[in-house]
Amino acid sequence: MKTRKRELFFLFTILFIPLFIGQAGFSNSITLEDAAKMALANNEQILSVQTSLEIARLNLKRAQKLFATPYINLNFDPWQGKYDIERETYQRPSEFMMSGTIKFSRGTDIGLNYRGAYDYEEGGYDDFYTLELHQSLFQDQSLTPSALELYNARMATEGAYLALEDIEKEIILSTVRNFYQLREIDNSLSLTRERIALSQEELAETTEKKDSGLAGELDVLKAEIELAENTEQLNQLENQLALAKDQFYRSIGVEKDVPLILSLPQEKKVIKKAEELLVKEISQEIVLSQSELKQAQWTIDEKRLQLSRKEGELSSDWLLTVGYTSERATLDGITPAQGQIKIGVTYNLFDGGRAKLSVQAAQMELAKAERNLENLKKTAQFSLSSEKNALREALSQFNLWKLKEDEIKLRGDLAQEQFALGIISNQELKEFQLQVIQLKNSYQLALHNLLASYFSYRLSLGMNIDFDEVIGK
Known part of the structure; x- marks a missing residue:
């Protein structure tokens, strides 16, 4: 193969x-x-x-x-004879026999028989051989x-x-x-550490306010709980x-x-490759290339072979035999060499209907396998469409996060101006900066999801993966 x-x-x-x-x-x-x-x-x-x-x-x-x-098989009988005890003589000559068979995978058999005999009374040796070739006719060689x-x-x-x-x-x-x-996870850790630092500042500030009478015990407790929650996280x-x-x-x-x-995926390249892949049509060839469909097709081929074998049991078996026997000496004299050709036929006259029932069962198995293939085609088409939709959704989500990133950048500039003008406090500015970090983490998560969806859909289509074309060094 x-x-x-x-x-x-x-x-x-x-x-x-x-x-x-x-x-x-x-x-x-x-x-x-x-x-x-x-x-x-x-x-x-x-x-x-x-x-x-x-x-x-x-x-x-x-x-x-x-x-x-x-396949070659060889048998020997090196000596055979009968001895008359009363006469103290051999009743007939001792014999040497050899037979062999050569079987080919396509249904051809060649048989060879050799026999030699030594006559003790006459003191002579005589031998002969036969050669036969058997060939099945009308037989499916694939079976x-x-x-x-x-x-x-x-x-x-x-x-x-x-x-x-x-x-x-x-x-x-x-x-x-x-x-x-x-x-x-590492990004989430960095964000949580920043939150802990901010919570510690808030707790210290709230404690000072409590000592000054500007905050109560409940405010301090809330700050302590927030710090403990962030620490646990x-x-x-x-x-x-x-x-x-x-x-x-x-x-x-x-x-x-x-x-x-x-290294982060290169977003422009990932977007470009994803958009190119989404344009590609899911052809019938792609559907049939899925592993489960290949296996289903192999099952159909196997069931067809089984059906052919069962149908072959209903038909007659024709056998062509070509033989040759060499010259040999007998009691009547010398028998000349002979050749023969014959055609034989074997037919199962009656088996109680077992062969027909076997054919019917094989036909049902084949029909079942063919139905399974059609169902799997629909399933594979749906699975590929789902993979494609997942990539389309991942691309859409990533583009949405890019818009949010632009928005948060503008809001960040505004927050800096407000802090410089004293409109918002340092605590509020830091809280906003944490939101920016969280948004960046979500943006990276969306990019990772886009890359994974892109790779997954490529593999589903039977295409290879080149990391260098979408991931930076």
Whole structure:
């Protein structure tokens, strides 16, 4: 079987990752592309499916050899004779017999029989041989046992390739999301620390006001509660970040102290690529390229083969035999060499209707598989449309955050002017600055979501991924 080309971007990396890791060691830092490659190289599911793929390829190679190589069987009877005890003589000559069969995968059998005899009374040796060729007529060559085994081995190998591609896609998308999740949690930590600093200032200011009689006990208690809540949130975020880092580093197989290069996606390039992808139509070819549809089509092919086998059991079996017998000596003299050709037919006259019932069952199984394929086409079309809508929504949300970013920038300039004029206090200015930081974090979250949606839809369409075209260095 010709190895079909794999378009998935990361398939080739599995071959080169061990060398890459050995040379670079990632001692300096890890980019998102590095992390994706390392996750593919260290994931247990990938290693397990790779093993299954290698086993399937070995079974395919075995089936190919079985299909191409004839089966040869050889039998020997080195000596056979009868001895008359009373006369102390052999009753008939001792015999040497040899037989062999060569079976080909396409239904051709060649049989050879050789017999030699030594006559003790006459003191002579005589031998002869027969050669026969058997060929099934009107037989579907794709239904021979070796052909079916080869077909099943091919399908198993293709299925292993599909399983590997599907798991690769899942790992790539998971790595992208987890990679940027670390940045998102870290941004939340920075914001919470700023809130704690502001809460501490508010508590100190409220305490001074209480001492001056300008604030009450309740005001101080509210400030203390706000500080405690922010501190608790900080602890939760720190624990969340530690857990996320531990899981992420374990998924890529490196130590925690290796720094990450959390480069932001280049928003203009991501937007441009996303818009270009949204214009692309979901063709029937793309729908049929989905792994579940390929597997469903293979199931249909398998059911058709099973139906053909069952239908073959209802038809007669025609066999052509061509034989040759060499010259031999008998009691009546010398029998000349002979050749023969015959055609035989075998037909199951009565089996209680079992064969017809088997055909009906196979027809129903085929119809069921065909219905399943049609249903999966609709499901795949809906799934691809959902992925496309998710990308469109992510792009829309990101554009909305860009508008909000422009708005908050104008409001920030206004707040600075108001603070300079004494219209708002320093506390109010800092509170507004925290809102700006929170908005920037939300903006980055929307950008991360846009990138993940873009990658997810590309992979669903069977397209490769190039990190460099959308992520800054």
